[in-house]
Amino acid sequence: xxxxxxxxxxxxxxALGALFTAYTQFGNQPSKLNTIKLKDDLYVIHNDFVxxxxxxxxxxxxxxxxxxxxxxxxxxxxxxxxxxxxxxVKYIIxxxxxxxxxxxxxxxxxxxxxxxxxxxxxxxxVIANQPGLPDIVIEHHAHIFLGGKNVALYHYGRSHTNGxxxxxFPADRVLAAGDMYTKGDDVPELIDYSGGGSAVEWPxxxxxxxxxxxxxxxxxxxxxxxxxEMAAYRESTMRLVARVREMNRAKKSKVDxxxxxxxxxxxxxxxxxxxxxxxxxxxx
Ligand SMILES: [Zn+2]
Numbered sequence: 001x002x003x004x005x006x007x008x009x010x011x012x013x014x015a016l017g018a019l020f021t022a023y024t025q026f027g028n029q030p031s032k033l034n035t036i037k038l039k040d041d042l043y044v045i046h047n048d049f050v051x052x053x054x055x056x057x058x059x060x061x062x063x064x065x066x067x068x069x070x071x072x073x074x075x076x077x078x079x080x081x082x083x084x085x086x087x088x089v090k091y092i093i094x095x096x097x098x099x100x101x102x103x104x105x106x107x108x109x110x111x112x113x114x115x116x117x118x119x120x121x122x123x124x125x126v127i128a129n130q131p132g133l134p135d136i137v138i139e140h141h142a143h144i145f146l147g148g149k150n151v152a153l154y155h156y157g158r159s160h161t162n163g164x165x166x167x168x169f170p171a172d173r174v175l176a177a178g179d180m181y182t183k184g185d186d187v188p189e190l191i192d193y194s195g196g197g198s199a200v201e202w203p204x205x206x207x208x209x210x211x212x213x214x215x216x217x218x219x220x221x222x223x224x225x226x227x228x229e230m231a232a233y234r235e236s237t238m239r240l241v242a243r244v245r246e247m248n249r250a251k252k253s254k255v256d257x258x259x260x261x262x263x264x265x266x267x268x269x270x271x272x273x274x275x276x277x278x279x280x281x282x283x284x
Contacts, residue, residue: 026050026051026070026100027051027070027071027072027099027100027103028072029072030072030073030075030076031047031048031050031051031069031070031073031076032047032048033045033046033047033073033076033077033079033080034046034047034080035080035083035084036224038172038174038216038218039169039172039174041057041058041059041149041172042055042056042057042058042169042172042174043055043056043058044056044218044224045069045077045080045081046223047069047073049184049221049222050100050221051069051070051073051100051101051103052067052069052095052098052100052101052178052179052220052221053067053176053218053220053222054066054067054068054069054077055067055167055169055174055176055218056081056084057146057149057151057169058084058085058087059087059146059147059148059149060087060147060148061087061090061146061147061148062087062088062089062090062091062146062147063081063085063087063088063089063090064089064090064091064092064093064144064151065077065091065093065108065113066092066093066095066167066176066178066218067092067093067094067095067101067102067176067178067220068094068101068102068103068104068105068108069100069101069103069104070099070100070103070104071099071103071104071106071107071131072103073103073104074104074107074108077104088111088112088113089108089111089113090112090113090114090146091113091114091115091116091144091146092104092105092108092113092114092115092116093115093116093117093144093151093153093165093167093176094115094116094117094121094134094165095164095165095166095167095176095177095178095180095220096117096118096121096124096160096161096163096164096165096178096179096195097117097121097122097124097125097128097130097161097163097195098161098179098195099130101178101179101220102115102117102121102125102130102132103132104132105130105131105132105133105134106131106132107132108132109132109135114135114136115132115134115135115136116134116135116136116137116138116142116144116153117134117136117137117138117163117165118138118139118155118163118164118165119137119138119139119163120155120161120162120163120196121134121137121161121163121164122134122137122163123163124161124162124163124195124196138153138155138165140154140155140156141153141154141155149169149171150170150171151167151168151169152167152168152169152170153165153166153167153168154166154167154168154208154209154212156204156205156208156209157201157204157205157208158196158197158198158201158202158205159179159180159197159198159201159202159205159206160178160179160180160188160190160191160192160195160197160202160220161179161192161195161196161197162195162196162197162198163195163196164178164179164180164205165178166178166180166209166212168212168213168214170213172216173213173214173215173216174214174215174216174217174218175209175212175214175216175217175218175227175230176217176218177209177217177218177219177220177230178220179220179221180202180205180206180209180220181206181209181217181219181220181225181230181233182219182220182221182222183219183221183222183223183224183225183229184221184222185265185266186229186232186233186236187233187236187237187240187265187266188202188233188236188237188240188265189265189266189267189268189271189275190270190271190274190275191271191274191275191278191279192274192275193274193275193277193278193279194274197275197278198278198282199237199240199241199244199275199278199279199282199283200241200282200283202241203234203237203238203241206230206233206234206237207234209230210230210231210234214227215227217229217230236265240261240265240279241279241283243260243264243265244257244260244261244279244280244283245283245284247260248280248283248284249284254276254280257276257280258272258276261276261279
């Protein structure tokens with residue numbers, strides 16, 4: 001390893017410590033929420049990039065939410081819902097196990113809501129000792145019918161984690177994609193290998209989701225998007241894997257690959273910490 005590489009590596013390690021500190025501070029304060037109306041019965045309880053988006057389906061028999069942010073955002077979510085409906089929350093679907101999407105589970109369960117997730121997401125929550133474990137798990141596909149409305153859940157395979165579920169609202173032609181698709185830099189950044197994620201399998205998982213019938217996407221984080229934007233994101237996942245594979249074959253160093261991911265795919269320290277070793281190992 002050249003000396004400049006060593007220096008860069010040390011700099012990266014120090015920056016990493018600072019970033020982890022910043023990251024763990026997310027969830028210590030309630031986020032400022034606002035509600036976006038997508039359809040007559042479908043809303044997004046939105047905030048700046050962290051925590052994740054919450055999608056709310058309103059029916060005569062109650063409310064179904066996709067993702068419930070951090071524990072500390074619970075009161076904020078209820079306050080936003082109160083502006084729209086007086087019906088109780090009956091179901092929460094967790095798109096995956098991360099705390100910025102599932103942190104509100106225990107409080108909603110205490111209000112009699114049932115939490116639904118993939119079997120894999122529940123296993124990850126058990127391992128991480130998270131509160132509010134899902135009451136119901138799905139393997140591949142399920143429907144929830146509430147107030148005469150149909151909500152379809154699909155678990156296709158690995159992407160951001162091994163347990164990512166997408167949720168289709170067929171009548172509204174809207175897909176809640178979770179972190180399988182986040183809208184910001186529009187490139188896959190957070191591949192959670194310790195949570196079963198996979199860059200190599202991500203494009204085929206996205207291809208399956210893109211075969212569903214919808215126009216609008218609620219990304220895991222960020223503003224609303226179109227199906228075309230989600231398809232473009234899939235192209236970026238393929239480009240990322242191809243670039244790492246090419247550099248692996250050219251025997252480039254880990255530091256060089258990290259630099260490429262920083263410059264071409266805007267990876268920050270947190271993303272490198274979670275995903276660098278995994279993607280190098282995987283994309284041979
Ligand atoms: Zn996540």
